[in-house]
Amino acid sequence: MKLKWQIAEVTETIQETAQTKSLIFDVPEWQEHFAGQHIDIRLTAEDGYQVERSYSISSPPENGQKVAITVERVEDGEVSPYLTDIVEKGYKLELRGPIGGYFVWKANQTPTKPLLLIAGGSGIVPLMSMLRHRNLNPINSGAVLIYSAKATADIIYYDELNELTKKDGTLKTVFVVTREQPVNWQGYTRRIDLQMFEEVLGKMTTDYNVFICGSTSFVEAAADLLQEFGVSPQNIKTERFG
Amino acid sequence: MTDGIISKGFTGRRRNSGLDKRDRIPPGQYETDQFPVLSAGPTPRVSLDRWTFKVSGKGIETLEWNWKEFLALPQETFTVDIHCVTKWTKLDTGWKGVSLDTVFSKLNLLSAPNLQYIVAKDVTGYTANLPLKDVINGKAWIVHEFDGKTLSADHGGPARLLVPHLYLWKSVKWLNEIILTENDQPGFWESVGYHNYGDPFLEQRYRGD
Numbered sequence: 271m272k273l274k275w276q277i278a279e280v281t282e283t284i285q286e287t288a289q290t291k292s293l294i295f296d297v298p299e300w301q302e303h304f305a306g307q308h309i310d311i312r313l314t315a316e317d318g319y320q321v322e323r324s325y326s327i328s329s330p331p332e333n334g335q336k337v338a339i340t341v342e343r344v345e346d347g348e349v350s351p352y353l354t355d356i357v358e359k360g361y362k363l364e365l366r367g368p369i370g371g372y373f374v375w376k377a378n379q380t381p382t383k384p385l386l387l388i389a390g391g392s393g394i395v396p397l398m399s400m401l402r403h404r405n406l407n408p409i410n411s412g413a414v415l416i417y418s419a420k421a422t423a424d425i426i427y428y429d430e431l432n433e434l435t436k437k438d439g440t441l442k443t444v445f446v447v448t449r450e451q452p453v454n455w456q457g458y459t460r461r462i463d464l465q466m467f468e469e470v471l472g473k474m475t476t477d478y479n480v481f482i483c484g485s486t487s488f489v490e491a492a493a494d495l496l497q498e499f500g501v502s503p504q505n506i507k508t509e510r511f512g
Numbered sequence: 513m514t515d516g517i518i519s520k521g522f523t524g525r526r527r528n529s530g531l532d533k534r535d536r537i538p539p540g541q542y543e544t545d546q547f548p549v550l551s552a553g554p555t556p557r558v559s560l561d562r563w564t565f566k567v568s569g570k571g572i573e574t575l576e577w578n579w580k581e582f583l584a585l586p587q588e589t590f591t592v593d594i595h596c597v598t599k600w601t602k603l604d605t606g607w608k609g610v611s612l613d614t615v616f617s618k619l620n621l622l623s624a625p626n627l628q629y630i631v632a633k634d635v636t637g638y639t640a641n642l643p644l645k646d647v648i649n650g651k652a653w654i655v656h657e658f659d660g661k662t663l664s665a666d667h668g669g670p671a672r673l674l675v676p677h678l679y680l681w682k683s684v685k686w687l688n689e690i691i692l693t694e695n696d697q698p699g700f701w702e703s704v705g706y707h708n709y710g711d712p713f714l715e716q717r718y719r720g721d
Contacts (some may be wrong), residue, residue: 272721275516282610314517314518314519315519320539352521361519364519364521369718447533494555507552508553
């Protein structure tokens with residue numbers, strides 16, 4: 271069965287940080303997704319010129335046809351500045367999905383290894399779908415999020431992540447900023463390294479279900495460090511952009 | 513392709529490429545000068561002294577090469593366009609490697625006419641399936657140099673398959689085995705919703721396209 275292009279209306283936009291914006295669509299014929307999947311968006315200019323791009327879904331499956339993405343504005347990008355600067359509530363766009371069946375996490379899947387999510391920059395987006403999904407389901411294993419951004423102002427979903435962590439004793443969230451030395455900061459202020467993983471994860475287990483998403487260099491670094499820490503490569507799923 | 517609603521206020525930024533160049537960019541793709549990386553897991557590091565490549569199949573003899581033997585095979589340098597299902601296209605990429613025609617010439621394939629498909633495997637167990645006809649007659653190589661330099665691990669080094677006329681997930685990185693099969697056996701991405709064949713010019717991205 272072909273994954274059809276559908277017309278979806280933007281029902282809400284949320285400016286998340288200076289460079290990122292969430293678009294929430296109403297997709298009438300949405301077929302439920304798994305946390306971690308993405309959609310393709312197709313734009314058409316008046317003369318028929320078309321472009322397509324992929325964007326990770328940030329909403330949990332439980333939100334049904336209210337499908338959300340979070341777009342990072344790429345300065346010289348062709349598509350992202352249109353989505354972040356021009357599109358507003360009421361706009362209609364073409365999309366198709368859900369797409370991708372590997373970088374996905376289901377709350378009811380067995381065995382229930384602890385979840386380890388590692389995000390670099392806007393790599394948090396598909397992982398946020400997993401955390402929102404996890405929050406809405408009964409779970410019997412822990413989760414750790416290590417989220418690296420350039421500066422505190424670039425951390426997407428900061429308040430929501432703090433709230434989720436506060437109300438859920440089995441979720442640990444660690445923020446990392448690489449280009450700022452904020453005062454009164456509980457998180458790390460350097461690039462991810464082995465010592466950081468040792469401090470955050472402890473010595474109890476290396477048997478995690480790992481999802482890493484971010485730039486290629488970030489994902490390469492994180493995946494190498496985790497293997498050095500002792501995590502088996504078979505347990506590491508990666509998604510790289512740019 | 514001409515269907516689709518106008519996206520209000522979208523003008524787009526067509527690249528100033530010549531007509532001939534535009535014809536080389538498949539529908540839904542954009543041209544990039546970068547070389548992005550797409551892999552489902554961590555990058556494996558394979559040392560050259562332990563590198564091997566094997567070809568096998570029902571009813572044919574199994575052949576295996578080590579790195580030195582592989583480099584001793586006739587090498588080809590060539591320039592092709594490559595297309596990733598994640599939407600980027602890179603034009604005029606330069607490679608060096610061994611044509612699969614060279615590899616298969618060492619086997620008596622005529623004695624096994626029922627073997628019409630291949631499964632390409634990497635060192636981690638990743639697989640992709642291809643029809644045999646798509647990897648013979650100058651359509652596929654095992655490459656180990658990109659742009660005149662040793663192929664880096666994140667792009668599939670020491671050696672990867674390269675089948676430029678199909679989406680790049682078919683061009684298995686860290687290749688260590690090709691199995692000739694009677695039946696078409698869906699590989700890794702083919703089993704999780706991606707197209708079984710993957711022709712970029714027909715935009716066969718996902719199952720059913």
